[in-house]
Amino acid sequence: MAKLLYITANPKGLEKSKGLQIGEAFLEAFQAELPDAEIKKIDLFEADIPQMDAELVSARGKIGGYGYKLEELEEGEREKYLAMHAVADEFVNYDYFVFVSPVWNLSSPPVLKQYMDNLFVSGKTFNYTPEGAKGALSGKKAVHIQTRGGLYTNTPMAELESGDRYLKIALKFLGIEVLDTVVAEGFDYFPKQVEEILEAAKEKARETAKQMAGAELTV
Template sequence: MSKVLYIKANPNPEGSRTVEISDKFIEEYKKLNPNDEVITLDLYNEDIDFLNMEDLNTLFSEKDNENTENKVLRYAYQFKSADKFVFSAPMWNLSFPAILKAYMDYVTVSGITFKYTSEGPVGLCTGKKAVYVATRGSVFSSGPAESFEMGERYMKALLGFLGVYNVETIIAEGLDSSKVDVAKAMEDAIVSGKKLAENF
């Protein structure tokens, strides 16, 4: 039985095209894996803030398994205990909503999700996998804006730092462009998500 964290970074999940796609992915996944545990983290309803000095002291303190409920450390412990991650985030200003970065700042903790060694930092989340679901107003997967995309790229880099190397993506883009058939782009993403769910 796997533990799946479904992480939503949208202030309006009910009206979100990104969440529409990721919900369909989760629905399909649950159908195929009825015994798995899926925990939803709607980040706007979580206790997430920007790290302050006191939080940094906690992050760099000696870790023991006694403090798994600590306000600042509990997201990292929860992340470490999961097997799979589904991120759902629209593109905002070339990456994603800041709350997702704030969440990843809680998750990226030495002594829990990665550690320092004499050879440099080593991820402690190996063997886990993730899918990153995003929608974008414009097109970034190819063409002149390609190098400006920093959301998918950032998440793949940081997850790799934590040891999560298996990261798939489900993207619908150009959704705010009159040149794109939006209904088709959404449908294509939902279909590719369902296919991905079969092997996730």
């Protein structure tokens, strides 16, 4: 059975968020193609995601760099280390990933980076090899649905956008195949064309969902 993890980073809720509305269009199309697919939703503004704070950084360093055993960590370090692994364990259990986020100040909401920080686990999502680090999640597929108030595509702003760029780099590092981003932009520039922009993005999302659902997964 296909398994899709739907990860959102928008605090507005479905009624007010254009990105979440586009995301729902994607899910409907994906389910139409794969009606038996298991889908889980994670709202990063509601989820309890470990933060890369002093305790978690220390725990990672002790175990990864200095050979500590789990039971040798301080209690707070151990709790956060286990919580990080729980996030990564859940992630690797899925075949498809959909990320939905807006552009905030040239990037994504901080909760998305916080979530991604938990996925970089040596021996689980990537491995160190003689040729360098190599992703361990090959055969899986992901897509980013991103909304932008401004205009970035084919403008000088393109090189300043770092949210979509970072997410694609991170996912590819883990070995995941990343489909073309579904972008809806210019909402602030063209307030009279909001519905038109939104509908075009929904149609693109539906097409991408069909592409993802129809693609053969490899192991």
